[in-house]
Each structure stands twice: as structure tokens, then as C-alpha cells.
Amino acid sequence: MQEELLHSVVKLTKTRDVDSLESSLLSTIHEFIGCQQVSIYKSTAVKTGLVVECSLGLEVIDQKQYCWKESEIIEKPSSELLSCLNSACIIAIQSHDGVEKRWIPITLSDQPIGAITIVSQALSSADQVLLNAFCCIYENYLTILHENERDKLTGLLNRQTFDKKLKQLIEKQVVKHHKTLKSNKDRLEHKESVSWLAMLDIDHFKQVNDSYGHVCGDEVLLILAQTMERFFSPTDLLFRFGGEEFVLVFEPVTFEEIESLLSDFVALVRRTKFPFVDKLTVSIGVSKVGPYDFPIHVLENADRALYAAKDNGRDQICFFDSLTHCPEQPKGNEDDGVDLF
């Protein structure tokens, strides 16, 4: 038993990405503790409240077999799950037939970010200790992986993770693409909704650094990143690509929706108060992400669109597919993209 346990810990910590870590954790819990169901929930605070997602689930079919449940947003999380997320405490309830449901909080930098839910026969004390230990190993390792994926200054995803994340999104799209090609109606809908990649760059950022120094520049970058995190949805991928350049990847929406969303964001940045800088603007280049596109090509397209947005006066959005179509924005003078106090 001890040897098997050690092997399971080695297996858990061998993984290099969050997805493999999660599937490893759930199969380990199933193997050593035994359960009918075990799932990982993640929560993100957004403007409208809390978004809860079941990121992975394992459901036992019979004694030897189990199946995986795909990630889904939970419209109405149970009160126990919400209590666990709010209090960061373990919650367990037992029904008359001896089946127990247990919620174990997951914290990252002392903040509850999710929970592990297990449905099983009432757990012995030894099993509870083992389960808590597995959850702790997962939590510690998640912290390391999380730090490796993040930009130190802004906390957004870093450039190194971009290829992997975009590849995952494209793979998801390919699967969806095959599913949706079943009917004409679906085919039409599929045509309308595609994923989008936006490359965002602060206008005349050098002036901020030159006038007030890099510390002030860093503060501006941090505030902009926080504004993005609050404004965009938790399922959108936000990367700091380097310097004052950010890359945003959106789940499938229509052209009108993405255009309106990004226009609202450009307007929000224009209204946002940054330290020292009275008015800051951003330029955005946007490209579609097709199910068979190479990440590098998508990036190049967005980069060309961004270049066009800069060339056209900054403080605006340009779409690669229609470089002549740049939504009208109040055109800033070439020299006054940043108003400094």
C-alpha cells in the first residue's frame, strides 16, 4: 500500500500542466479512496458575482469502469458548494443510505478558488486523512504550476503558455466543428460564431516611462491588466506578451459581438484614471481563429491589423479580415495619445 501511495504521489507531481494534474488527482482519489463521483470545481469572481465551473469530473459506471465529464459552467451551484467556496472549510453531509457527499476547498495564495467534491460511502478517518493529503499535494503543485504560467508583474498568463493554450482552444474547436457539421442549421450557426484573437498595445507608452519612470509605467501596466480581468469573461484567455503588449483570446462569438465588446473596452480605457497619466489609449488588432489555423499565422494577422490601427491614428480597433474597416473612434492626434499631468 505504501509503495503504491508513493507511486501515486510521483504520478501526481510528474505532470507539467494543470489539466493532466487534475485528471491524475481524480483517478488517484478514485483508486485509493473509492467513490461514485469526484469532481473539481473552480470559481471566479466577476462583475455580476461568482462564476462556478466544473472543470473535470469522474463518474464511476461499474466497479472497474469510469467515465470523464467535460468541463461545464454550473448555472446553479449547490448551497453546500457555495458555503465551501465562501468559508474555505470542508463540508460533509450524509444521507440515510450511508452515502456521503464531501466538499473540500482549494485555495491559491490563501484565496479559495474552487473545491473538490466527492460522492462515496461514508469515509473512514484513515480515508479522510488520505483524501485531505491528496488535496494538499494538488493545491501545492497547482500553486507552482500557476506561478509558472503567469506574468510576474500583472498576474496574467505569460507568453510561454500561449502556444499550448491556443492549441487547446483550436483542438476544442476542431471537435466542435465536426459535431456541428451534422445539420444545415448548425452549419450556418457555426459560420457566424468563431474564436477571435486580439493583440492590444498601449499607445505611446514610451512617453509614460520617459516622463515618470519605469515604476509608474509598471503601475499603469498593472492597472490595465486588472481592468482587463474585471471587464472580460473568466473564460477569455488574457496574456501579457511582453512590454506593453497583450494578447486576448475569445471563445466563439459573432463579429458584431466582438466588435462591440472591444469597442466598449477601448472606451473604458479612455475613461480610466491611471497614476500621473491623464488619458491613456490602446490600439487593437483582431484576427479570427479558425479550427485549422496555425497559432503563428493568427498572431501575424492580428499583428498586421494592430499595425494598421497604429498607422491609422491609434486609439482604435482594426480587423485583419477587413483592414479597410476600422470602427470609427475619435481620432487622436499622432502626438497626443497620452495626456500627461
Ligand SMILES: Nc1nc2c(ncn2[C@@H]2O[C@H](COP(=O)(O)OP(=O)(O)OP(=O)(O)O)[C@@H](O)[C@H]2O)c(=O)[nH]1
Ligand atoms: N514600465 C515598463 N516599461 C516597459 C516594460 N517593457 C517594455 N517597456 C517599455 O515600453 C516602451 C515601448 O515603447 P515603443 O515600443 O516605442 O512603443 P510606444 O511608445 O508605446 O509607441 P506605440 O506603440 O507606437 O504607440 C519602451 O519604453 C519600453 O522600455 C515593462 O515591463 N515595464
